[in-house]
Amino acid sequence: MCIWAVNVLKTSMDAIQFGKWMSERRRKRGWSSQRALVETIRQDHFLKDVRISEDFLARLEAGRLAYPFRGYVRWQVLALAWLLCSTPREVQAYLQAASLKDLSAEEHEWVQQLYAHVSRQAVAAIELLPVRPQRLVGQETLVQEVLNQLCTLEHGVCALTGMPGVGKSALASEVLHRLVADGYSRIFHHGIITISCKGRRGTQGLLSLLHEVISILLPAQEQRPLEQSDSSLAFWLDRMETHLASVIDRVRVLLMDKSILFLLDDLDAQFPLRTALDALLGSTRRNTVHSTGQRRSVTRHVVLTTSRHIPSPALVNYHHHVQPLLHTDACALFHTLTASMTAATPLKLDEEQEQAVGQICQTVGYLPLTIELVANAVAVRGIPLDLLATNAAFDPFHPLLDNSGELGALFEQAFSNIGHEQHKHFALLSLLGPQAFSLEAAAALFQHEKWGEESTSFEPISRSVSARTGRSTTTELERPSEPGSHRNSTPELTRLDNPYVPFQTLTSTALELGYLVNDSLLERVTTEAAESHNNQQQYMLHPLLYAYARNCVQRLPARYLDSIWSNFQAYMACLYR
CATH class of the missing domain: 3.40.50.300 (P-loop containing nucleotide triphosphate hydrolases)
Structure with missing residues (x-):
């Protein structure tokens, strides 16, 4: 127990002695003046509503208030302990010095809060x-x-x-x-x-x-270690x-x-x-x-x-x-990064090179991570901007940009929870191009997909879509009797408020696309943009997700893709005839 607390416990207080003790306590706690303490009280979240003024403190420290304290003065003195005490023992000594005995239920509850407060102060955050x-x-x-x-x-x-x-x-x-x-x-x-x-x-x-x-x-x-049986x-x-x-x-x-x-x-x-x-x-x-x-x-x-x-x-x-950066912010980040990497010889870009920077930022979808890779490729590895722009437009995941494989690994990890069939369907979305597409278009693309040995060309992913919902999200379609039977035939479509897509296929496709949206792997187009497409629900792939889907679809057999694309063209012909 500190010396001032011991002295309090041994000394019988009166108004003047308590005033002197309060003045000494205030100075030891860092407030050289009564005004400084009042300013702290006014800024404190828990004390600002307590009416403690400089005049009150002056009369309290001068011993001019009736002791033991009564009424609201008693509450004001009790409130001051919030700032003047830092340990439970100091709280105990303060209560005895102020003769705060026979506490009411409300006072007792406040004192318990005070003890909890000083206990928190004693523990480092x-x-x-x-x-x-x-x-x-x-x-x-x-x-x-x-x-x-x-x-x-x-x-x-x-x-x-x-x-x-x-x-x-x-x-x-x-x-x-x-x-x-x-x-x-x-x-x-x-x-x-x-x-x-x-x-x-x-x-x-x-x-x-x-x-x-x-x-x-x-x-x-x-901490109690786990028992042997617990492990x-x-x-x-x-x-x-x-x-x-x-x-x-x-x-x-x-x-x-x-x-x-x-x-x-x-x-x-x-x-x-x-x-x-x-x-x-x-x-x-x-x-x-x-x-x-x-x-x-x-x-x-x-x-x-x-x-x-x-x-x-x-x-x-x-x-x-969180959305990708704006165009100006993305270019500014590129220049900031390259300046920090080449402080000795800052990069000086002409107008054509500045346009290449903007083109690359647009190609990689204005993602901060990809712009860091671009800055590293240009400023550290010395890749020419025009070569990088051309290559990024062809494949952003190429080692020329992503030499460490960080970007590719990040996207592979993002799809590690996606089921094998849904991963394949995501890859097929790249056939619709980088522009916005409708639910009906995606359903038509999936509608006549062939199942069988071709689907094994994708490595199995750790979790299937059905594991999320407890039921399958895809519809088992009959495999044609001959491998090429659908190549030149028009798909038999069921009308559903135009376009012609089976209701069951629409349902399963909407469920799959909804999962991709929920995992931030597919974007829903805003309502304003969708209005130009007859209020149909529209989706769009971010440029990098589109590039990833394009890379994935290239791993599927050409015969398999040709069959799907042929049937999709037949659907479009049926729709717009």
Whole structure:
């Protein structure tokens, strides 16, 4: 116990002695004047509504207020402990010095909040932050918007989604570092915790995340290692649900009365986000106000997520679908990157080369990651801009641009959760070209697809579409008796409000395209653009996704593609005859 607290416990106080003691305590806590303390009180979220003025402090420290204190003066003196005490022992000494005995129920509740407050101060806040991006061009408005939402949100989720390479994780990282740099991290008293969710799927992925949260929040000496039987496979298979429930309860207890921001980075579509939020958000208390106007401490449990998969609107408070950069921002990022890479001899581009830069940025779809690869190819590897522009237009995944294979691996990973047949259907969408296409056009393309040995040309993907829904999303079509029987024949179509496509095929196609949209692998065209197509639902592939689909379709047998294309042309002829 500190010396001033010991002296208080041994000394009988009166108004003058308490005033002198308060003056000394104020100076030791860093406020050289009464005015400085009052300014701090006015800026404090929990004390600004308490009417503490310089005149009140002057009379209190001069011993001119009746002691023991009564009425609202008693509440004001009690409120000052919020700033003048930093440990539970100091709170105890303060209450004795101020003769604050026989507490009412409301006063007792406030004192408990005070003890919780000083206990939080005694524990160092956790700051597990991701690496801050060195530059973030063209996203300042979105960064500020997310920052404001996190600061005002007391309980809930803010989700950042978007296609591969659009910069979701970089944006989230910048937001967290701004929180700390601008002093907003004090809103989350106990810290900011970043957890990578890459590869975490299903119940086991959720358990691994919750155990990581527990290991971060619990001191090492309090962590209980798993018993020998707990680590056995039989335990995990037989007791999974029971164990998960107990882990969720444990996380809730650890988060009680804490204010924490979680960043769940790179969430998988198969990660059980709803159950995770049940643990991370399930123990928050709402802000309340005493009858005297004094605010109680509020706890905050906020989760920021990044993912390609768009979560259910019921789970999130705010959702931002991160878009590629604007043309000017993309070109500015290229020049910024090349300038930093060639500081000794800055690149000087003529008008023709500037046009090549704009052409390349457009070809790669204005994605930050691809522009970084372009800058590296030009400034570090010395690839001529005109050669790079021509090659990128032909194949953005060519080693001339993506020499390390980073871009290709990112897109392959994005499709690792897509079923084998749906992956093949995605590849077939490239036959419709880079422009917008309708649901009916995609259904017609899939309608007379031949099944059999040709489909084995794709390597199996880890998860089928039916695993998501519990039912098949494609319709089994009869294989023609002869391999070439459909080549020159007109498909037999069922009329459905024009165009002629079987209802069952439309249904399965709409389901597949919906999954691709939900995973940020396909874009829905805006309503305004769709109006020019007779209000039909329109879709479009991002330039890089179109290039990826084109590369995938080249791995399919030519005879197989020729058959599909022939039938599609027959459909178009039937539609527009």
